[in-house]
């Protein structure tokens with residue numbers, strides 16, 4: 519978190535911007551977004567979302583702080599403030615602002631942040647399922663599903679019930695017992711989402727201290743996060759669909 | 767994104783929607799999911815034990831239009847094929863037939879996975895059924 523302290527002066531030094539990069543305007547040392555010397559907006563440096571905010575690649579980040587930094591940078595980078603005399607600077611402030619928005623939107627969301635970090639680590643969730651299909655093809659075996667079969671059964675069953683309720687509602691004669699049952703399921707699903715989120719936070723801690731553990735330890739935590747996100751997609755869909763039907 | 771006419775046709779008039787008796791020894795059931803989007807698909811086949819020909823197929827999919835169309839098409843294609851022939855169906859053929867765009871490829875993969883899972887389930891039942899039949903004699 520210490521790097522963040524520099525935000526108060528609007529000067530964030532990108533870890534990868536290198537000591538040699540100079541401000542386009544005054545030739546002094548530049549920082550990530552502004553020149554530390556003359557305050558001009560700088561062309562965006564290639565940076566991932568974490569380093570854009572001067573943050574280490576850690577999952578358990580201080581969201582309140584992130585939000586503060588976001589608003590401050592947003593204000594300072596605002597295109598209206600820059601480039602009155604220089605159209606390049608105007609363009610850069612636009613580009614920086616759009617990078618800022620992307621980075622903020624991704625990092626503030628716990629799931630988005632986790633997915634993003636995994637993608638930086640070279641893990642695309644889609645790939646896992648694809649690899650399982652390919653393995654099944656070549657061995658002639660059944661595909662190993664990436665979530666537990668029980669979960670799929672539950673998802674399927676609840677979808678059947680939802681469909682029934684949808685039909686009933688359309689005809690204006692919903693069965694109170696079914697309605698009650700689905701209301702219960704909704705609560706259970708929301709509880710499950712909370713459980714998954716706190717489980718995920720546990721993995722964050724493991725991951726963030728993973729510098730001290732070995733490669734196999736890192737891989738283990740990584741796989742657990744992938745597994746959790748996969749399960750969560752099903753739960754997320756169900757919550758969405760249950761709400762849709764209940765609101766009919 | 768716009769769907770191809772064939773997808774729309776299958777979506778509006780899905781073939782073979784329904785279910786069969788999961789407990790029957792002639793029926794194989796495959797329940798699969800696409801973790802990237804959280805959609806699920808169930809595909810069932812009824813196989814003639816003498817000929818290994820798939821005589822009937824049913825599906826139920828909770829997912830996007832492409833997944834519904836892919837599974838609808840899959841049930842049409844497997845009918846009349848032997849299980850070995852059905853195992854050879856590739857998602858790329860489904861993609862071609864339905865003109866699915868790249869972002870919808872995983873939906874066709876789901877259908878291929880479902881076919882294989884259903885056949886696997888049926889085969890497993892045949893293996894476990896045999897010794898029982900022998901013992902009964």
Ligand code: FES
Nearest residue numbers: 803805830833873
């Ligand atoms: S988007 Fe989920 S199966 Fe098509």
